[in-house]
Amino acid sequence: MIGISYDDVAILERFSGRSEITFPLLSDPESETIVAYNVLNEEGTGRLEGIPRPGTFILDEDGVIRAKLFLEGYRDRHTTDALIEAAGAFD
Known part of the structure; x- marks a missing residue:
């Protein structure tokens, strides 16, 4: 990260x-x-x-964005579970 x-x-x-x-x-x-x-x-x-x-972007091994996650507040952060779920969507 x-x-x-x-x-x-x-x-x-x-x-x-x-x-x-x-x-x-x-x-x-x-x-x-x-x-x-x-x-x-x-x-x-x-x-x-x-x-x-402000958000979280998950890239694959080629540097291509595969998932974009955004929250309402710019200081908020995604949970580990949300990141794992988003990353698993393109396995």
């Missing part, structure tokens, strides 16, 4: 420390990966314009 954000490395380090995140957070300041995977939120306006959709 990894996280990808357009935030710079220093911001991600502070965030992961405060949030006790134990998986890697990768910085994508130009949103190249976010755009390549077509997960850019184009519906936002003002401050939210261009912010990637």
Whole structure:
């Protein structure tokens, strides 16, 4: 599991420390990966314009997104069971 954000490395380090995140957070300041995977939120306006959709994406061994999971709140996280179920859908 990894996280990808357009935030710079220093911001991600502070965030992961405060949030006790134990998986890697990768910085994508130009949103190249976010755009390549077509997960850019184009519906936002003002401050939210261009912010990637917060969610969980399950990729196969070829790097193709096979499942996208979203929750109402951007701070909410999926349960392990939900991830296992989504991953099992394309075995």
